[in-house]
Amino acid sequence: MHDADFDHEHPSDFEFGEDIEGVEMFTLTSVGIDIGSSTSHLIFSRLTLRREGSSYSGRFKVTEREVLYRSGILLTPYLSETRIDIEQIKAFVHEAYKEAGLESDDIDTGAVVITGEALKKENAQPIVEYFARESGKFICASAGPHHEALLAAYGCGAVDLSSQAQATVLNVDMGGGTTKLSLIRHGVVAETASISIGARLVAFDDDDTVTRVEEAGARLLAHCGHSISVGALITEEQKLQLGRLMVKLLIEVIQGGACSELAQSLMITPALAPREGLDGIDHIVFSGGVSEHIYGRDTVSYGDLGLILGAELGSYLKTLPEGMLHQPAECIRATVIGAGEYTLQASGNTSYINDPELLPAYALKVVRIPIDVKEPIPEALEVGLTKFDLSSFGEGLALSLSIEGQLDYRSLRKLADAIAGLTAPVPDSPLYILLDQDVAKSLGGILKDELKIANRLIAIDGIEVGDLDYIDIGEPMGFTEVIPVTVKSLLFPTESQAPT
Secondary structure, three states: OOOOOOOOOOHHHOOOOOOHHHOOEEEEEEEEEEEOOOEEEEEEEEEEEEEEOOOOOOEEEEEEEEEEEEOOOEEOOEOOOOOEOHHHHHHHHHHHHHHHOOOHHHOOEEEEEEEHHHHHOOOHHHHHHHHHHHHOOEEEEEEOHHHHHHHHHHHOOHHHHHHHHOOEEEEEEEOOOOEEEEEEEOOEEEEEEEEOOOOOOEEEOOOOEEEEEOHHHHHHHHHOOOOOOOOOEOOHHHHHHHHHHHHHHHHHHHHOOOOOHHHHHHEOOOOOOOOOOOOOOOEEEEEOOOHHHHOOOOOOOOOOOHHHHHHHHHHHHOOOOOOOEEEOOOOOOOOOOEEEEEEEEEOOOOOEEOOHHHOOEEEEEEEEEEEEOOOOHHHHHHHHHHOOOOOOOOOOEEEEEEEEOOOOHHHHHHHHHHHHHHHOOOOOOOEEEEEOOOOHHHHHHHHHHHOOOOOOEEEEEOOOOOOOEEEEEOOOOOOOOOOEEEEEEEEOOOOOEOOO
């Protein structure tokens, strides 16, 4: 990342054990900081990367991941309904560094993620920027409901399970304020959704005095016939009624059929596409804080409904076919373990450079969008942005277009028209396009010479990126139009497994 407060490092800046002609491996110390609506935590890792192939544009792949330290779990502190207690968060993070025996200078790379209700607080973005500035060379991800579902699906190992087994997997990530659902087919997250069901919609102390009531919690309590505010007492029967209602509504959503009016009113996003029960789903993976109770990993009450939700869901899960339920690689820590999987790539030689001053560009967030030229392209662009909770195109993005279908002038013009419509409202935002076919120069020419879009444009072909990647784009090498690109990927645990 580049601004006045950030240093930038490329893999060539790290110390290697061999001379420049024999560079094959390097190591990074990485950290993932997760600030969620209910809990916050850190994980430090040592990553070993080795080159794939012999060319200098080859991929450096993470081959070993050693967890150095996992912090404790902090209940995310709030000063008010609209502000997170940043001083408590700072103290927690600094203590974690101390216990891990690390300083910020020891960290090569990492990620700060803020999600859920925490993201809605008025000081959320300054908190992320502070830790990125203080903690090392970081990717910062502020994740709305779709993006958070995507992170959870990768973070708990559900995407890895789907890819390895070539199966359809439903990930249900239950946190304190929301539950995120991801439908994953053959390693690709096809759909995501989110609903206001979580363990800390109502929270209480050891004396059962209510300390927190979210708006969705108040609505659910009212449906149960109760009106409970902060400072009042909550009974065990009221907790049980509330927990059972939430599980009933969640099962409606999981089953994929028609939902009740109450369930629909709690949806933060549109629901997953309708289906007949669990037909077509090979495995279900639960993650998030509540999953610690579902899988029996934790039996401690934290002043919320986690134990009740875990027990009620456990009864439902016993009715599933044998082998359908899988344990995640991570439960409450289903998030990034850091960042640092580098791909050092070179573009093809048909790039389009409208304004050389746009390069180099750093820390662009990749928005990967599959395009079928036979289908409506504006809708595909809109769906692709929505996957990352983006309502429109803006600065700091790189559109990665994977194109299917016959490519000729007509189809390229159709694609260019859709891109021009997408970027027209923000003519001052630079447009970076990554393409998996060698049509960057042709597409760029149509956009600038024929459609005369106002946006400054860089179009590059031959670059491979993933759903949750960030890229740095260098200047053209020598007298060629070949452009070096460094891809920095968020890293996640792997190996989801069937429960034992």
